[in-house]
Amino acid sequence: xxKIVYVLCLVLPGVIPxxxxxxxxxxxxxxxxxxxxxxxxxxxxxxxxxxxxxxLRQAKINQLPNLNGNxxxxxxxxxxxxxxxxxxTQQVNYVGLNLNSSLTLFNGLQTRNxxxxxxYILQASLEDLEKAKNDISVNxxxxxxxxxxxxxxxxxxxxxLAVSQQQIKRxxxxxxxxxxxxxxxxxxxxxxxxxxxQLINARNALDIAYLNMTQLLELDSVGSFDxxxxxxxxxxxxxxxxxxxxxxxxxQKLMPQVRSxxxxxxxxxxxxxxxxxxxxxxxxxxxxxxxxxxxxxxxxLGVDPVTGxxxxxxxxxxxxxxxxxxxxxxxxxVPIFNGWQVKTSxxxxxxxxxxxxYQLQFIKNQLxxxxxxxxxxxxxxxxxxxxxxxxxxxxxxSFRYTEEKFNVGLVNTVDxxxxxxxxxxxxxxxxxxxxxxxFKVNVLxxxxxxxxxxDIKF
Numbered sequence: 001x002x003k004i005v006y007v008l009c010l011v012l013p014g015v016i017p018x019x020x021x022x023x024x025x026x027x028x029x030x031x032x033x034x035x036x037x038x039x040x041x042x043x044x045x046x047x048x049x050x051x052x053x054x055x056l057r058q059a060k061i062n063q064l065p066n067l068n069g070n071x072x073x074x075x076x077x078x079x080x081x082x083x084x085x086x087x088x089t090q091q092v093n094y095v096g097l098n099l100n101s102s103l104t105l106f107n108g109l110q111t112r113n114x115x116x117x118x119x120y121i122l123q124a125s126l127e128d129l130e131k132a133k134n135d136i137s138v139n140x141x142x143x144x145x146x147x148x149x150x151x152x153x154x155x156x157x158x159x160x161l162a163v164s165q166q167q168i169k170r171x172x173x174x175x176x177x178x179x180x181x182x183x184x185x186x187x188x189x190x191x192x193x194x195x196x197x198q199l200i201n202a203r204n205a206l207d208i209a210y211l212n213m214t215q216l217l218e219l220d221s222v223g224s225f226d227x228x229x230x231x232x233x234x235x236x237x238x239x240x241x242x243x244x245x246x247x248x249x250x251x252q253k254l255m256p257q258v259r260s261x262x263x264x265x266x267x268x269x270x271x272x273x274x275x276x277x278x279x280x281x282x283x284x285x286x287x288x289x290x291x292x293x294x295x296x297x298x299x300x301l302g303v304d305p306v307t308g309x310x311x312x313x314x315x316x317x318x319x320x321x322x323x324x325x326x327x328x329x330x331x332x333x334v335p336i337f338n339g340w341q342v343k344t345s346x347x348x349x350x351x352x353x354x355x356x357x358y359q360l361q362f363i364k365n366q367l368x369x370x371x372x373x374x375x376x377x378x379x380x381x382x383x384x385x386x387x388x389x390x391x392x393x394x395x396x397x398s399f400r401y402t403e404e405k406f407n408v409g410l411v412n413t414v415d416x417x418x419x420x421x422x423x424x425x426x427x428x429x430x431x432x433x434x435x436x437x438x439f440k441v442n443v444l445x446x447x448x449x450x451x452x453x454x455d456i457k458f
Contacts, residue, residue, distance in 0.1 A: 244368075
C-alpha cells in the first residue's frame, strides 16, 4: 500500500523550502511529507532497498557465462628446454596468453531459485520502507494533535487567569468599600497565583510539543515554526466506528508489515529449494583459448639433406598465431559426500521457514491487538467526550451562577474557586478526550489504507 505522501512548507533560516514564507503555518500533510523526506531511518531503509536491487540484478547476471583472460611472462636461466628443438638451452623468455569461459548448464535450479529469492527479498525490503514511512506518519500525526491539544489547554489556562484577574479587581473594590473581608482578596489572589503557575506549565507543555515535532521533522531548531489549527467537528452519539473485524480484514491486505512477513515466508521457501538443489548433479560447459611466445622457439624453414633441419627466426606475432590452442569441456559433478553440509543446510532452511511462518502469525496477531486497542480507545474517548460536553455545559452554568453570587457577596472565595476549578477540569477532560478520539479514529482509518487527516469520516 502506497501511503499518500505530503508536501512541505516553511521555516527556519537555512532550512526554509524555497517558495514558502517563513511565517506560513504547516499543515499535517506538509509535516508528514517533510518528515518522510528527511528522516534518517527512512533514508537508511531506502539504501537497503537499493542494495537489494543490486543483489537481484547480480543474481540475474549470474546466469550468463563468465569470461576471464590472463597473461604471464617468465624468464628461465640454466637448464631450460627449447620447445622447438626439444634441447636444453641456457635461458628462455616466455610470454603466454590465456582466455577461458564457463557456463553452468544445470545445478539443481539453484541459480533460478536464487533469482526468485532475491525478488522476494527486494519486495520485503520495499514493504519495510513503506512501514518506516507509516511509522513516521503516525508519530508526526500524534505530535501534531498534541500541539493542537496543548494550544487549547493554553487558551483555557489564559481564560481562567483572566477571569481571576477580573475578580481580583472587583474583590479589591468590595474590600475597600467594606463589603468583603480582606481575606477574600487574599484567597482570590492566591488562586490567581496558582493559575499563573498553571499557565506557565501549559506554555512549557506547548513548547515541548513544538520541540518534539521539529525533532521529528529533523529541523535544526523550533524558530518560528507553527502549524495550522483547523476546525474539527466531533460527531454525536450516532457516529459508528467500523468494527474490529472489518478493519482487520483490510489491514491484513494493506499493511506493509504483513506483506513483508509474507514475502519473508516465500523467501524462506525458496531458500529451502536452493538447499535441496545442492543434492543434484551439476553440469557445466567450459572453453579455453591459449597461445604463447618463446624467444628460443625457432621456425622450421626446411630440411637440408646434409645438415638436416633448417631453423629460422620466429617473430612474436607469428608465434602467437601458430601456437593457438582451443578447448571445450563438458563437465559433470555428482555430490556424494561433503561432510553432511547439504543435509545441514536443508535442516537449517526448514527451521528458517518455520521461524518465518511464526513471525508472520506474530505480526498478524500483533496487528489484531493494535486494532482492538485502537477501537476500544476510540469508543471510550467518544463516550468520554460526549459525557464531557454535558459536564462542561453544567460546569459553565454552575460557574456563571456562582460568579454572579460572588459578585454580590453571597458566596465566599472558596466556593467561587471550587466552581472555577471544576469548570477548568471539565474543559481539560473534554479536550483530552476529543483529541484522543481523533487520533484513534485516524489510526483505524490508517489501517484501512487512508492517510492521516484531521477529520473522522471513513
